[in-house]
Amino acid sequence: MKIAVISDIHANYLALSKVLENISTFDKIFCLGDLILAGYDPNSTMDAIFKLKDRLKDDFVIIQGNTDKMVANCTDELIQKTKEAFACMGYSLEQDIKITKPEYIEYVRNLPEKRNLVINGLKIELVHGSPRNQSENIYPSLENDKVEEMVKESSADLILCGHTHIPCGYSLNNGKIVVNVGSVGRPMDEDKMPTYLELLIDDEGKFLFEHKKVPYDKELVKRHILTRNFKHCEDLANMF
Ligand SMILES: [Fe+2]
Numbered sequence: 001m002k003i004a005v006i007s008d009i010h011a012n013y014l015a016l017s018k019v020l021e022n023i024s025t026f027d028k029i030f031c032l033g034d035l036i037l038a039g040y041d042p043n044s045t046m047d048a049i050f051k052l053k054d055r056l057k058d059d060f061v062i063i064q065g066n067t068d069k070m071v072a073n074c075t076d077e078l079i080q081k082t083k084e085a086f087a088c089m090g091y092s093l094e095q096d097i098k099i100t101k102p103e104y105i106e107y108v109r110n111l112p113e114k115r116n117l118v119i120n121g122l123k124i125e126l127v128h129g130s131p132r133n134q135s136e137n138i139y140p141s142l143e144n145d146k147v148e149e150m151v152k153e154s155s156a157d158l159i160l161c162g163h164t165h166i167p168c169g170y171s172l173n174n175g176k177i178v179v180n181v182g183s184v185g186r187p188m189d190e191d192k193m194p195t196y197l198e199l200l201i202d203d204e205g206k207f208l209f210e211h212k213k214v215p216y217d218k219e220l221v222k223r224h225i226l227t228r229n230f231k232h233c234e235d236l237a238n239m240f
Contacts, residue, residue, distance in 0.1 A: 011039025033065025
């Protein structure tokens with residue numbers, strides 16, 4: 001069985017489209033959240049997510065990311081706090097909630113924070129940050145003990161996460177495997193290429209995985225973001 005795990009799309013419709021071209025024949029797609037905030041086209045991104053949901057039915061599994069929760073429960077106070085902490089994100093959030101279709105905001109509001117699945121006996125947990133916290137960072141070069149602490153409440157063999165936008169993986173002493181799948185829409189590693197995880201599971205539940213990168217036109221994304229024309233949007237564009 002061939003599964004693609006995608007995460008952190010952040011309204012980057014071009015990146016999502018390129019990744020979806022690569023995974024069109026996969027048996028299942030798992031999506032680990034952060035769909036709308038701070039990109040250039042939340043509605044086309046969500047149109048594509050809804051098409052996946054309709055095409056794959058139970059083979060499309062999706063959870064909520066921390067910024068989906070921000071978008072869904074946005075208040076003036078949250079916008080102000082976000083502007084103070086990270087200006088371009090705050091100004092984007094303010095505009096994102098105005099331009100995104102209400103049904104899409106309602107959809108991300110109602111997504112579950114995690115999902116547990118069993119495939120051919122393999123127990124898999126899907127989370128955005130870590131099993132204990134939707135906003136916790138599992139990034140490269142953590143000590144194994146720290147990662148073990150973060151995932152200790154999980155009973156899964158394989159824990160799949162996103163949130164940091166940097167792909168990495170851990171094989172823990174307790175036998176668990178933890179994989180951060182990276183980001184489709186705003187990758188933060190060196191080459192900043194849209195990234196997803198290809199996961200192969202055999203009939204006995206044995207698995208193999210590989211991070212896959214998809215080349216695309218970053219300059220075009222920057223130009224799209226600049227057309228949003230909110231305050232500090234050039235800082236967001238420079239992140240690509
Ligand atoms: Fe994210």
